[in-house]
Amino acid sequence: MLTPDELDKKFIRMNKAETIKYLMSYNFLLKEMRCSFCNSFMNLTKYKKNKDGVAWRCNTASCNYYQEYFSIRINSFFENFSADLGFIIRVIIKYLTKQQIFSILDYFRVNKSLIYKIINKFKLLIPITDYSNNKLGGPGMIVQIDESMLNFKAKSHRGRSPDNKTDCISIV
Numbered sequence: 001m002l003t004p005d006e007l008d009k010k011f012i013r014m015n016k017a018e019t020i021k022y023l024m025s026y027n028f029l030l031k032e033m034r035c036s037f038c039n040s041f042m043n044l045t046k047y048k049k050n051k052d053g054v055a056w057r058c059n060t061a062s063c064n065y066y067q068e069y070f071s072i073r074i075n076s077f078f079e080n081f082s083a084d085l086g087f088i089i090r091v092i093i094k095y096l097t098k099q100q101i102f103s104i105l106d107y108f109r110v111n112k113s114l115i116y117k118i119i120n121k122f123k124l125l126i127p128i129t130d131y132s133n134n135k136l137g138g139p140g141m142i143v144q145i146d147e148s149m150l151n152f153k154a155k156s157h158r159g160r161s162p163d164n165k166t167d168c169i170s171i172v
Contacts, residue, residue: 004097011086016053019086038063091118
């Protein structure tokens with residue numbers, strides 16, 4: 001198991017082909033893709049006109065999309081980004097290790113809006129936590145709840161008034 005720092009260094013050392021292979025092996029990118037018109041499998045071929053260097057290509061002669069190129073980022077988290085795949089993953093790694101956004105911006109020193117766009121898109125994937133069904137205790141568990149009323153005495157008419165009492169709930 002790699003630590004986040006080791007994984008970050010690994011992505012720094014990887015070239016584009018290794019990054020794509022790694023992301024496909026962990027299902028961040030599609031390993032195979034079907035043509036939307038003829039429903040046959042497309043081939044992953046070299047393509048110099050995009051940043052990734054490879055693209056999906058339909059090789060069915062009867063298809064309307066015959067020999068057309070399609071981005072490998074289709075149907076993935078990376079679909080609307082033109083930045084390097086390794087860079088996007090590295091931003092997410094930094095965010096997941098609970099680094100503050102300003103330190104991520106300072107670390108990468110690139111376009112602020114791109115980093116915000118990556119982080120905001122990632123946040124949309126995180127489901128909202130629902131605590132409504134959480135219960136204390138359970139079978140074989142003893143929960144003791146102690147409610148105390150704390151009253152701090154005023155010294156020389158300073159501090160809390162006796163009417164302003166503080167509740168405290170302790171759960172053990």
